[in-house]
Amino acid sequence: MSTESLTEAPASVEVVYVGQEQPESWDAAVYLCGPTPTDPEEPSWRPSAVAALRAAWDGAGRLAVFLPEPTADGSYPPYADQIAWEEEAMRRSDVVLFWIPREMNRLPGLVSNIKWGVWYDSGRAVLGAPPEAERMAYLLHFAEAFGVPVERTLQEAAGAALRAVGRGSRRTGGERAVPLVVWRSERFQRWYATLRSAGCRLLDARLEWYKQAAAPDGEPAWLLTIIVAPVDGAVPSVHRLLSAQGQGMLM
Template sequence: MASEVVVVHANETPPESWDASVFLAGPLPRAAAVPSWNPDAIALLRERWRGDGRLVVFTPEPRGGLEADYIGQIEWEHRGLHQADVILFWVPREPNTMPAYTTNIEWGTWYDSGKVVFGAPPSAPRNEYLRYLAAKEHAPVADELGDAVDAALGLIGSGSRRGGGERAVPLLVWRTESFQNWHAAQREAGNTLEDARLEWTFRVGPDKSTVVYWAAHVTVRVAAEDRLKSNEVVISRPDTAHVALYVPGPSPEQTTVVLVREFRSPASTPDGYVHELPGGSGNGRGLVTQAAEEVREETGFAIGAERLRPLGSRQVAGTVSAHRAHLFAAEITEAELEVLRELSAESHGVGGGEVTWIEITTYGEILANPLADWATVGMIAQALA
């Protein structure tokens, strides 16, 4: 695919597909004698874009200097800011000719989005707070326009082709496995993503570059019903792997099951803890390896991955989150159960933020005590079936 740069001016309709998009945000001159920085940024992007595809550059300057419809331009800018993979802020603030009042509002809206670059000449006044927020959120900061352009292209990388409603999903979410899994399931069902608005992301890591949770307000064409559905938000996270360790009893209700207890902020149980099977999300590990490792981390008990019986995957709560739970089970011996009883005297977990406690109970007690959530009850039922 040939490399190209398409510039979309204020109130213009963007192309139907692209591989990457940049929105130029920052003050525009209030007098004709003051030069705009947008043409220089566009020239640098044309020169330095190396992706094998289409880069779309949104500039809020009307084409040919024509006066744009004010309200229409506001809506156009909001749409472009949401669609853009990267928002390149360049703030050569000058109190009389480019005060950047609107820029301050836009920066305050987007500084923690994970898709911004902040740049400004060191001589530009009143940018200290903006620079502070950029550093706080690990956003790239540049003193030269060329460096800001390079930082924006660095966030984009090679891009990824998207068309139609897919264009509204910025790369930081588009590249996640959780989004691709959800999107693939919708396509397999014959449905089409017509539009989207990324509401928020929860990012982690030293530079906050890893998206763990995301939420998007989507519009989907439901093929089986020939209608648009646009009143829901998709929330997702990486898939999880869980293990049901059990010692068979005379009946399912008398079967001994190993749970872990952990404080989780969303818990609404009487004790404030979740009571669930050992499990969690991985970091590029295979599912069965991930499952065995979660058991070791959360209980201190080592079990070979070869002993884990795969039982498939399902969504945990289909009206809340798009992620899936992958279930494994393993029958353990009475001797191994005694080891777990000894391990229950101390806490387990990794990373400081995770503190887990072993609970040894029966399936009947789990059913009688409403501490375990329905997803946990269902997974145990599947394992014992």
Template sequence: MSSESLAAESLAAAPAPVEVVHVSQEPPGSWDAAVYLCGPTPTDPEEPSWRSSAVAALRAAWAGPGRLAVFLPEPEGSGSYPPYAEQIAWEETAMRRCDVVLFWIPRSMDRLPGLVSNIKWGAWHDSGRAVLGAPPEAERMAYLLHFAETFAVPVARTLPEAVGAALRAVGGGARRTGGERAVPLVVWRSESFQSWYAPRRAAGCRLLDARVEWYERAASPDADPAWLLTVTVAPGDGAAPSVCCLLSAQGQGMLM
């Protein structure tokens, strides 16, 4: 077998890359899918964080073909947390960029109450990107489970099942670079977004940033979701970047 064939076989056999991004760290410049691990963090240093098990499950299950970025709001190893305002800013930016916000809430009111997780759930439960996981013994979950059912959020009762639901949501992903990373898959895959973006990208425009302002899931599997997106675009002719809003409703896109 030639060296080229051996290299190709080795590449094919290699696992798809999973890149973990801890709080305060910069994310990779491109990815095919991104998952944020949201939920309570143990305050007892003797109790391991559930996120290490979630990362291990993601590494084992991610089949690619490209890069999966996994965001953890915890420092790496024995590192320290950043100042509180910086922590919050990093978390909000990371969640905004992610394709799936995976909630794992093993709530115990005397040990792991997860009160901040309630607020984050309230912000993301209707985003089209949430997955809710909680063991059957988790306390005071009825309200969260009610809205998961209302908004068709996948619900899992074990951490591996929650990881599986997150990966089913992203599928094989889609490569996005730079500002494209701020467009989640639920919008990126829509026909109306691609109809707007493809000709601009072909003309040399660059998407510098994006923010989903509103989202409503599709009424049927073969329909597009509705969404409102604020985008920052650098024209291909070198002119100054511009900010505009894109609205897609009933499968029709509109520039505002």
């Protein structure tokens, strides 16, 4: 496992750089999404984001922070491997924190637009951009439409990400693939308690669809594809768990 521990327990932050393995467990996970400078003389914004998260994280457990950049003495993996690592890290993150200081002639962030299009309605996005960032109207429009937190400084964006995860909740192994927006759902926890009482294990999950609750005290709707290891050691099975219209059901 290749991670950098920035703070000691009980409140700890582990930075996971591109190509590195994920921690076996965490209480919250944040992915830092946005343009990466191509000029080696141009400093990345991500170390400042890590510093802001480290200073503000006070959850009683581990915060994993995914950076799609190599360590100072490392290098990027092959491009296809990099994309696969990024997609897997975003899939398992509780918050995808976008910071887009767009300058079209220096830091256009075109790939960030594509990623924003995937994640803006996931219930896990936070959007940050300085007031002078260029060509942000379209992104800001959909942030407002879907209730995505918007901040104008990097420190405030990091704070919004941590407010979204709260104190987190410890997840290990396959549980890490269930983001907090679903993990905290009463319907998921009832289903998972039944699964565990039967001696089965959750191997992996993928959130296929998510819709925020209509009322502040309501539960969101979601569809989760789940891989379960039976207690008898049989071949793992795939299930789809749907929570919508006030009920949950296994499909």
